Amino acid sequence: MVDWTHFNKNNGGSDSDAFEEMIYLLFCTKYDKKEGIFGYFNQRGIEKEPIKVNDKCIGFQAKFYTTKLSDNTPDLIKSIKFAKRDYPNISKIEFYINKEYGQGRKKGTNKPQGQIKVEEFAEKNDIEIAWYLKSKLDVILFQPEYQRIHEKFFGKEKSFLDYIEELNIYSNSLFENIKDDLTLKDNPIKLNRDSYINEIDEKVSENDCFLINGNPGCGKSALAKEFLKQKDCPILMFKPDDFDVENIQFFFDRFNLSLNEFREFFKDFDEKFILIDSAELIGTLKNQRVIDEFFKLMIQDSWKIIFTSRLNYSNSLKLNLKVNLNFKVDEITVKELSLNELVSLFEENKLKLPQNIKFKKSLQNLFYLNAYLSNIDNIDLEDESEIKDVLWDLIIKKSHYQYGNNPDKREECFLRFIEMKSSNPYFKFESDYFCQEILNDFQRDGIISNISDKYYFCHDIYEDWGLEKIINKNFNESSDYEIFFKKINDSVKFKVAYRKWLHYQLNNNYGNVDEFLDFVIVDDQCRESWVDETLFAVVVSNKFELFLKKFKFQIMSDEFILKRILYWLQTIFRKESDSQFSKLVKEHANKIIYKPFGVYWEKFISFLYDNLEKWNKSQMEIIVPYLLEWNRHYSEGDATRNSSLIGLKFYENLEANDYYGVDKLKDSCVSIILLGSKEIKNELEEILNKTLLNQ
Numbered sequence: 283m284v285d286w287t288h289f290n291k292n293n294g295g296s297d298s299d300a301f302e303e304m305i306y307l308l309f310c311t312k313y314d315k316k317e318g319i320f321g322y323f324n325q326r327g328i329e330k331e332p333i334k335v336n337d338k339c340i341g342f343q344a345k346f347y348t349t350k351l352s353d354n355t356p357d358l359i360k361s362i363k364f365a366k367r368d369y370p371n372i373s374k375i376e377f378y379i380n381k382e383y384g385q386g387r388k389k390g391t392n393k394p395q396g397q398i399k400v401e402e403f404a405e406k407n408d409i410e411i412a413w414y415l416k417s418k419l420d421v422i423l424f425q426p427e428y429q430r431i432h433e434k435f436f437g438k439e440k441s442f443l444d445y446i447e448e449l450n451i452y453s454n455s456l457f458e459n460i461k462d463d464l465t466l467k468d469n470p471i472k473l474n475r476d477s478y479i480n481e482i483d484e485k486v487s488e489n490d491c492f493l494i495n496g497n498p499g500c501g502k503s504a505l506a507k508e509f510l511k512q513k514d515c516p517i518l519m520f521k522p523d524d525f526d527v528e529n530i531q532f533f534f535d536r537f538n539l540s541l542n543e544f545r546e547f548f549k550d551f552d553e554k555f556i557l558i559d560s561a562e563l564i565g566t567l568k569n570q571r572v573i574d575e576f577f578k579l580m581i582q583d584s585w586k587i588i589f590t591s592r593l594n595y596s597n598s599l600k601l602n603l604k605v606n607l608n609f610k611v612d613e614i615t616v617k618e619l620s621l622n623e624l625v626s627l628f629e630e631n632k633l634k635l636p637q638n639i640k641f642k643k644s645l646q647n648l649f650y651l652n653a654y655l656s657n658i659d660n661i662d663l664e665d666e667s668e669i670k671d672v673l674w675d676l677i678i679k680k681s682h683y684q685y686g687n688n689p690d691k692r693e694e695c696f697l698r699f700i701e702m703k704s705s706n707p708y709f710k711f712e713s714d715y716f717c718q719e720i721l722n723d724f725q726r727d728g729i730i731s732n733i734s735d736k737y738y739f740c741h742d743i744y745e746d747w748g749l750e751k752i753i754n755k756n757f758n759e760s761s762d763y764e765i766f767f768k769k770i771n772d773s774v775k776f777k778v779a780y781r782k783w784l785h786y787q788l789n790n791n792y793g794n795v796d797e798f799l800d801f802v803i804v805d806d807q808c809r810e811s812w813v814d815e816t817l818f819a820v821v822v823s824n825k826f827e828l829f830l831k832k833f834k835f836q837i838m839s840d841e842f843i844l845k846r847i848l849y850w851l852q853t854i855f856r857k858e859s860d861s862q863f864s865k866l867v868k869e870h871a872n873k874i875i876y877k878p879f880g881v882y883w884e885k886f887i888s889f890l891y892d893n894l895e896k897w898n899k900s901q902m903e904i905i906v907p908y909l910l911e912w913n914r915h916y917s918e919g920d921a922t923r924n925s926s927l928i929g930l931k932f933y934e935n936l937e938a939n940d941y942y943g944v945d946k947l948k949d950s951c952v953s954i955i956l957l958g959s960k961e962i963k964n965e966l967e968e969i970l971n972k973t974l975l976n977q
Contacts, residue, residue: 284420285516286380288436298346305378306426313340327365332372337412342376343467350634351381351415352396359403366407368898374410382415430926446547449537453518455733455825456559459740464648466631466655473648475505481614488627489589490609495563495596496616499743500648502590503559505616510588516554521738522563525573533572536734545583556580556587560742562595564602577607579647597856604874618646636663644669649743653677674747677729686706693751694722699730700748703737704775748780763801767812771913777811781819788823789958803833803843814846821850825881831890838891839897841904847886848908855880858916859867863919877915884921887912891924893932899941902932906950911977913957926958 289296306329310318321330330343343361347354357730358377365372393401397413404411414422422431431854438574464471482505486492489575494502510517527533534541548554558564564573580587591599593615603609619627624646628635628846636642644650650669654661657676665672675681678696679689693715724730731738740743760766770776787795802808802816820829832836837843856876890897890905897905909925916922933951936944959966 284423284432285436286416293692300345300435301346301380303958305342307431307434308422309376310340310647311428312432316695327361327363328369328372328375329810332369334785338373339369340374340376341369341372343379344378344759345377347379347381351379352385352394354442355396355399360402362400362409362411364405368411372409374412374555375404376412377508378419380416380419398428402874424965442547442903445538449518449544450538452734455731456519456521456558456738457507457510457517458488459728459731459738459742460503460507460559461652461728462507464652464655466633466658471627471631471655473501474506475501478505478614478616479509479512483595484586485612485614486586486608488583489586489612491589491603493589493591493596493600493603493611493613494616495591495613497593497595497618497647498746499647500616500618501648502616504660506590506647508556508590510555510762513553513555516548516551517557518555519557519559521559521575522561522567524596524916525564525576526567526569528569530572530575530579533576537652538812541579545579548585549583550905552584554585558587558589559877561589561591561599565595566778574602577603577609581609583793594854598853601856601876608872610872616802619648619651621646624651632659632697636665638666641669649741670747674751677727678744678747690721691717692723696724697748697752700736700745701752701771704749705771705773743918745775745777746782749776750783752776753779753783757798763798764807767808772811774874777815780812781815784816785823788819788825792825797832799954803836810842813843817846818850821847821882822854822858827885831884834893837891838901841900844901848904851880851883851886852908852911855883857933879911883912885918887921887924887928891928894928897932897945899936899939902936903947904955906932906947908958909954910950914955915959917960923961926955926962927965929954929958 287864292889306319310316310327313332313335319330319333328343330342332339332341334340343365345354345357364376365375367890383394383397385392386397388395388398391398401411401804404773410834422428425435482492482494496502505628524536525533527748531541534544564570567573578585579670596613600611600613603611621642624642625635636645650673653673654669656672660676660682675689679693681689685735698717699721721730725732725872728740729744731740753776757766757770760769784795799816799820802813820826829977834842837847855878857879859875861875867873867875887909890909906929909929911927913922913929929951933955936948936951955962
C-alpha cells in the first residue's frame with residue numbers, strides 16, 4: 283500500500299521538495315543511472331539534463347500540485363516550452379504528478395481539455411508526453427525494485443491492525459473531549475443520573491438506534507459517555523461532518539481502511555456501539571446519501587447507534603431514521619436540573635446561589651453550571667448581565683487578564699476562527715504567530731481541540747456564542763439591512779445561527795427587529811433563502827400571530843411565503859399519531875403515521891378562515907393538502923370547524939368557476955368536508971335543505 287497520508291509526516295511538510303527528490307531517484311532507478319544525472323539548481327523546463335535512451339532524448343518533470351491538475355495547464359505548457367528552447371533535441375518528457383485528471387466531456391474522447399492542450403502543444407514541438415499520475419505512481423512505488431524509495435518517503439508499511447488502532451485513537455480523542463463531571467475548583471461533583479442510564483440500557487437493546495435529545499448544554503453527550511463507559515465492547519464515536527465526503531469509501535480512506543476491512547474486523551463482536559454526537563448537524567451535510575448508507579451498513583452489521591441531538595431538531599432526525607431508513611428507534615429527553623436540585627447542590631457544596639433570576643435559571647443547565655463553578659472566583663454574584671455574556675468575558679476573552687490588550691485579540695481571533703470553520707470544517711487556519719498562540723491557548727483551556735489536523739469545538743455552545751456575537755455585531759454596525767446580509771456568509775452554520783438570533787430577538791427584543799422584518803418580507807430585496815430562514819424563526823416564535831396580522835397582504839400575495847409557512851408548520855409541529863389505526867400500522871407494517879399538532883397550526887388555520895373570500899385557485903392548491911391532513915387526524919375542535927368551512931367554501935368556488943383540471947382538488951375538498959362534518963353539521967343541513975327546495 284502506498285500511503286500518501288504519511289508522505290507529509292515523513293518529509294517534514296516539504297511536500298514539493300520531497301516529491302521532486304523521490305521522482306529523481308525513481309527516474310534514475312528506472313533508467314539505471316547509478317551515478318545520477320547532471321542538473322542545475324532551479325533548472326527550467328525539466329528537472330535534470332535529458333538522457334539518451336536508444337534513439338530518444340528523454341527528460342522528466344516532477345510536479346507536486348495542491349490544486350486540481352486541470353488548473354495547472356499553463357504551468358505544464360511552460361515546462362514544455364522551456365525544455366524545447368533549452369534542449370532542442372529533446373523528444374520525450376515524462377511528467378510525474380501527484381494528481382489525476384478528471385474524465386473529459388468532449389465527444390469521442392475521455393481526455394479532458396487540459397490534457398488535450400498540453401499534448402497538442404507538445405506535438406507541435408515534436409515532443410512525446412508520457413503521463414505518470416498518482417494512480418500509476420501507486421503501482422510503480424509498490425514494485426520491489428523501488429522498495430527503498432518507498433520506505434524513504436512513505437515509511438515502512440503499517441499493518442491493518444495499526445490502522446484500526448488509528449481509528450480507535452481518533453474516536454477516543456473525540457470521546458475524551460466530552461466532560462462528564464461538574465468541577466468545583468478542580469474537585470469533581472458527581473450527579474446521579476442512574477435513572478437515565480437504566481432507561482437507556484433497557485431500551486437500547488430493543489432498537490437499532492437510540493436518540494438522546496435535549497436542550498444545548500443539558501448533558502446529552504456526557505450521559506452517552508457515562509452509559510458507554512460501562513460497556514466492555516467496541517465503541518466508536520464520530521461527528522456528522524466526518525461524513526462530509528463524496529462516497530462512503532472516502533470516509534474510510536481517512537483511516538487507510540477499506541469498507542470491507544472495517545466490516546470484517548468488527549463482524550464477530552456481539553455488542554458494539556457507534557456514537558454520533560451533535561446529530562442535528564446531519565441535516566447540514568451536502569451529500570446525505572453517504573451517512574445514510576453508513577447507517578444502513580452498520581445496522582446490517584448489528585452495531586447499535588446512539589445519537590445526541592438538540593431537542594428542536596430531534597423530530598426531523600427521528601423521522602429520517604424511522605421513515606426513510608426504516609430503523610427501530612427509541613429516545614429519551616434529558617431535562618435540565620430543577621430549581622430544587624440546583625438549590626440542594628449549592629447547599630451541599632456550601633455555595634451561595636445568585637439571586638439574579640435569569641442567572642439562576644441558566645445554572646439549571648449543566649454546561650452553564652459547570653462553567654460557572656469552574657470560574658466562580660472571578661464571577662460577581664451581583665452582576666445583572668446574562669450568564670453567557672459573563673462567561674464569554676471570562677472564558678473566551680479572559681478579560682481579567684488585561685496585559686497587551688490580550689482580551690480583544692482573543693475575541694478577534696476566536697470570531698475569525700468561527701467564520702472560517704463555519705464555511706469549511708476542513709479549513710487550514712491561516713494566522714499570525716500571536717493568533718496561533720491564542721488558538722493553542724484555546725486548546726489548553728478545553729475550548730477547541732485539534733484531532734487528526736481537524737479542529738473541533740469541545741462544546742457546541744462555544745460556537746453558538748461566537749456566531750451570535752458575529753451576527754449581532756454586523757446587525758448593529760451595518761448602515762442598512764442589505765449590507766448586513768452581505769456581511770454574514772450563507773453557510774449552513776450561519777443560517778442556523780441566524781434563525782436562533784432572530785428567534786431570540788422576536789421573543790425578547792421585538793422592537794429591535796420590527797423594521798428589519800419589513801425589509802425582509804416587504805421590500806423584495808432579500809434573497810429567498812434568507813426569507814425562508816426568517817419565516818422559520820417567526821413560525822417558532824411567540825410573535826407568529828402578530829406576524830400573520832401585520833403581513834397579511836404579503837402572505838396572501840406571495841405564494842413562496844405561503845408555501846414556506848405551511849412547510850415549516852408541517853416540519854416542526856408534527857408528532858407520531860396515537861390513533862388505534864396508527865398503532866396497528868406501526869405494529870404490523872413497522873410504519874409510523876405522523877400528525878400535525880399545536881396552537882400554531884390552529885392560529886394559521888384561523889388566519890386562512892378569516893381571509894376566506896380572498897384565496898385564488900393556485901393558493902387553494904397549496905392550502906388544501908394541509909387542511910386535509912389536519913382533518914384526517916382531528917374530527918372536532920375550532921380548528922377542524924374552520925378547516926371544514928374553508929374546504930366547503932373552496933368547493934363552492936371551484937364549482938362556480940369553470941376551472942380546468944380541478945377534479946382531484948374538488949375531491950380533496952369533499953374529503954375535508956366529510957372528515958369535519960361533525961363540526962359543520964348546521965351548515966351542511968342548510969345546504970341540503972336548499973338543495974331539496976330547489977328540486
